[in-house]
Amino acid sequence: TLTGPGGAGKTRLALQAAADLLDDFGDGVFFVGLAGIADPSLVLPTIAQALGVKEAGSLSPAEALEGFVRGREVLLVLDNLEHLLAASPQVSELVLNAPSVKAILSSRAPLRVTVEHEYPVPELADPDAVALFSERAQAIKPDFRLNGDRPTVAAICRRLDGLPLAIELAAARAKVLSPKALLDRLDQRLPVLTGGARDVPDRQRTLRDTITWSYELLDETEQMLFSRLGVFVGGFTLEAAEQVSGADLDTVASLVEKSLVRQGEDRFRMLETIRDFALERLAEDGELEQFRRRHVDFFLALAEREASDTQTSLARLDSEHDNLRGALQFARELDEPRLELRLASALSNFWEFRSYLREGREHIREALDRDPEAPAELRLPALTRGTMIAIKQGDLESARRLAEEKRRLHAAMGDEKGVGDSIHLLGLVAITEGRYADARALLEQGKSIRERVGDEADQASSFHVLGLLAMDEGQFERARAELGAALAIAEKHGMERWIANSQCDLAFAELGDRRVEEARLLFGEALAAAARMGWTENVAFCLVGCSAVAAGAGELDHAGHLLGQAERLCEEIQLKLEVYAEAVQDRVADELRSRLGEDRLEALRAEGRLLSVEDAVSEAFAALGSS
Template sequence: MRELPTGTVTLVFTDIAGSTRLLEQLGDDYVEALAQHRSLLRAIVARHGGIEVDTQGDAFFIAFAKASAALAAAVETQAALAADGLIRVRIGIHTGEPTRTEEGYVGIDVNRAARIAAAGHGGQTLLSESTRQLVGDADLRDLGEHRLKDVGELRLYQVGPESFPPLESLGQANVPLPPTPLVGRKRELADLLRLLASERTRLVTVVGPGGIGKTRLALETAAEVASAFDDGASFVDLSVVRDPKVVEPTIVAALGLRGELVDHLRERELLLVLDNLEQVVGVAPDLARLLEACPRLAILATSREPLHVRAEVEYPLRPLAEAPAVELFRQRARAIEPEFDATYDRLTELCERLERIPLAIELAAARVRVLSPDELLARLDRRLPLLTAGARDAPARQRTLRATIEWSYELLDDRERRLFSQLAVFAGGWSFDAAEEVCEADLDMLQSLVDKNLVRADEGRFRMLETIREYALERFAESGEAERVRSRHADHYVRLALRAERELTGADQHVWLERLATDYENLRATFEWYAGTPGNETNGLRLAAALVVFWFNRSLYRDGLHWLERMLETTEADATAARAGALWGAGFLWSLVGDGERAAPRLEDGLALARKLGDGAIVARSLEVIGLLAFFKNESRRARELLEESVEAARSAGDQWGLADALGTLGSIYPLQGEFDRAETVGAEALAI
């Protein structure tokens, strides 16, 4: 029997994230990559006194007598693999008193360690409360309580401050928390819960006009039903997406995944909530194929029109019934004016004029501070005679909602109207600083729009409901200021991206990754503006080059390639540092999706232009990726020469991020050529950086 530790033992499980994708990417070379991975882990484990209990496929089971040694081994493993960049592992650590057997260990503590590892993501190390108590002042992040399959709830901690997607724990409702209670949708909620409980129902589409309450009902449904799905429920807002091809990258980004969506969802039992699908209904066949490939996936969609696929169950959402409509008005009015009071009959008449549409009711209730119910009725009579002022080919409810928004707009003063229309330039929300810089907004005026329910505020961010934004966009187009404001909007987000480019290679990387992710829809809108505005193509190229590290860290490879290639194609005569950076970025991302044939010419062009411009950082980064491509083609000598040249170029340019990356990559190649001392030297320098 091996000399396995007994008593209190710290157990470690590791496995490669995305191993199926990696196997498809590397083909026959996967066997060698896996062998190198095993050799690396065994060397690290031995240095820290660990014992290999079991190895199956790409997974390791290791035991340590000391929790601190287990943690040190995990940290070194993640650092070494991050430097190489090819393989990412999830690591789970738990301390307990497992039962020792002839083969190794058994018991609940073994199961706990394995489930902790399974809850993580590539590059992430998780540990339990029992381990945390034994590792002193380690750099840990408390992730709270999580329910894991077969072992119940455990408090988990992450090693290091990096940002990762939500853990793969059971029954988590990863949906926004509505700020107000749901009013009057008990029957509809019960209907949706019943539909989603049926194994025969895989796709439910809540259909109705804007403002009818589709999103609110979907959120309540997801929160109620999440615990019935092993992997819970996740919400994806598609309101700012216009291209069906962008839907999958948006879902991937919203779920915090890496790689292909189907690979992550194939074995998961998840409710996916897709909100505002009407402008991308062309994605419906893709969703049908996703459901076929992922047998435990269910989709709850909201849309203004059905998707028309065979798996779909259409659920039309009607206006509120009379009593709930009155109750909604009363609740919203008393939130504005606590002393508000009116008879049931008067509020019934008012809600009927508003056709009992929730958004229309909320907008009207926002005026009770200055207008009585009788005055509200009178204004609606004048503003909406017979409710037919809208387009005759639009549904009546949409005409009513449009008229209600228009009525609210007419009650704004001139400065508020101007700001309201200009704020439509933002996609997916904005910060106050952005509104101040782009629209010259002041806080009082913005707060006034929030108070009047035309803008929503949420933890330092602002947004419009998409229905309201559509109306604001019409006013914006008529204002004569659209071009100027769009230009200011684009300039603001280019400055943000250029600053982020510098910060993303520093100590605050995780902060800037989150900041860019929060404003990613605005960045996409900026790309569209530059691509469609003659004379601004070079600015689009600067933006694309600045976002390469962001796309890499968030695994948005395809989205990044879409914009990089689009900007490169429109600026072929450009010979700037931005083009050199974009060429490197395109080559880098093509290599990450396994397309070396497209990567190579982009990298060679970028290298040539960077040499011509004297841009040492891009020279170094291009050489590194070209070196990696040579390595994967078994050109180890050429790969080594290119990587050594990359190291020197990065060192000369003062590019610490590029230097650390190139050193780490070189350190993974030296051992294959018997240069173990050199590997240790460059690895130590990379870790020091």
């Protein structure tokens, strides 16, 4: 049984399989279309009619059919059985009683009989999807050519879940819309995906009609849950479905069986085209706002519960990233600025430590602006991470403004530690602006407050940033001492992220002091930790450092590749390298240019940009090993 949602290509696949098997069945291959009948008792008579079996004497149609196929080598292709599942036992018995008879079935739900082998039809992979789009577009517009539009067409196919019917309906628009114009219209998929061929069944002329066919086969409980599951973005766990949509396991399992929900390892998801239909139904039922609010409440609770920098929390939030983005959007649409700020504050660690810098900065800025009267305890986490992200992206005016507001709020609360943290952030801004004397004064002031309130863990940050300042000033021996002190505190307290960060920056200090072997070892440890944590920002810094080690060891190709990958990562997350790392990057590029020439350097950089992060990290380890 080929199973899958409407439009997955089950019929076409069944027909192709049957064509490939023609020579294996001496008595023939027979196609039986069942979409047009509504009574399960008519399934066997319809098969009999297709095989040319006549009723004989007192034999029923089923008995006559069984007598006819017994002893014959026949392949039956039974198309569209999902609305006739009550006939499953009769179909099973027919095949069992005739050993030389086989059947290929297409159905949006399996028959659930013992002799069944289910094959869920997968979505088309990008190359096949693009080829189908191009073929169907050329059928209606002979001069259609992909040319430079292949990435755009691939994006269209992904937006349509690789669903063949949806791709064919989209390709029909190629007569009047360019691929770019078509992609821009796919925020609303269902209104675009109409106008199917006149010689196909009505239910396949628009994608909405295809999904409606499946929806109308659901019972009332299934229809209700199906609609409510549409609020999830990017999938959901069973727990989330239970709490947000009032799901129960049996009904979710039924929707999976009927190809309206897909099941992964520990998550469920809807194809986006099907989800659009579910949201339409939810809006028509007048429940859209209610269940969006429940979605926001559930994911706000999750974000606040996991608002730390532990790997477990970050991984949990990563798995729900699309839903968290959706919750922020829903909060905005519900005109609930306090909810939006609570979410942004809870997610601020996640955005920084997973290097979603641009996304985090935009959400934090918008949430703070939309709720200026929010209590300090809600604004402060967003102000802290907003400052850090703004610094990393080179927006120093915003960083200073956010840090100053943070200092004012802490001062008003009489929170000396918070004031010290704010002064520390202002010191970071001053470093990035090149005001080194002001930076040292601010950082020493912040460190003094932290020592007074006895927060040793925060002192690690003070030592660390004083080390960065020393590197920017070219004082590498002093930088090694400060960063070594930061690393010692981080190791004492088991602060995994700070250990990796201190190792990376201490490696730069060792490099500046011409202690290449020490730098090599530290970069290796720091890169391994950053890659393990999925910390793109620190991976980029480490790759710059590794490129310098590689160049020094004569591994020039490796060095060029690592530079290219680091540049790509910085562009991708909109990260501005700090002065000391930028100086190393420029020095390596100058050395490669002088030894290889400009053209070869640019070719290596281009090759490096095309590497996956995993491959670039592997190449960095290879370069460090050979060094």
